[in-house]
Amino acid sequence: MTTRRLLLGATLLAPLAAQAQTPAVTVESPWTRAARAGGQGAGFLTLRSAAGDRLLSASSPAANRVELHTHMRDGDVMRMRPVENIELPAGTAVTLQPGGNHLMFIGLKQPFEQGAQVPVTLVFERAGSITVQLPVQGAGARHSH
Numbered sequence: 001m002t003t004r005r006l007l008l009g010a011t012l013l014a015p016l017a018a019q020a021q022t023p024a025v026t027v028e029s030p031w032t033r034a035a036r037a038g039g040q041g042a043g044f045l046t047l048r049s050a051a052g053d054r055l056l057s058a059s060s061p062a063a064n065r066v067e068l069h070t071h072m073r074d075g076d077v078m079r080m081r082p083v084e085n086i087e088l089p090a091g092t093a094v095t096l097q098p099g100g101n102h103l104m105f106i107g108l109k110q111p112f113e114q115g116a117q118v119p120v121t122l123v124f125e126r127a128g129s130i131t132v133q134l135p136v137q138g139a140g141a142r143h144s145h
C-alpha cells in the first residue's frame with residue numbers, strides 16, 4: 001500500500017515538472033492609453049517565444065472582457081475585427097501596436113488614468129497564463145514612450 005502511494009505521488013509530480021519547463025513567452029514594452037469608464041481601451045505590447053506559441057485569449061479585472069483584435073482594410077477604411085488567436089512564430093517578435101493587432105478592453109470598470117497601471121492576463125497555448133501590467137499613457141499616445 002505504501003509503495004503504491006509513493007508511485008502515485010511520483011506520477012502526480014511528473015506533470016508539474018513538465019510545466020516548469022514549458023516554453024516561456026517574454027513580454028516587452030506593454031502599454032495602454034487613457035480611456036473613460038464604460039468605454040473601450042486598447043492594449044499594446046511585444047511578445048516573443050523562442051519555441052513558437054499562440055496567444056489564445058486575454059482578460060482583465062479592469063474590463064468586462066478583453067478581445068484580441070486586428071485591423072483589416074475595408075475599402076478606404078481600416079476596421080477592427082476580433083481574431084481567434086495571435087500566432088507567435090518561433091524566435092520572432094510580434095508587436096501589438098496602434099493600427100495593427102491589439103488587445104481590446106471592452107466595458108471599462110473604471111477610467112484608465114494616465115500614470116496608472118492596468119493588469120491583463122494573457123493565455124498562451126504552450127506557455128499558459130502570464131499577467132502583465134500595462135502603464136497608461138496619454139489618450140493620444142501612439143508609442144509606449
Ligand SMILES: [Cu+2]
Nearest residue numbers: 069080102104
Ligand atoms: Cu479593437
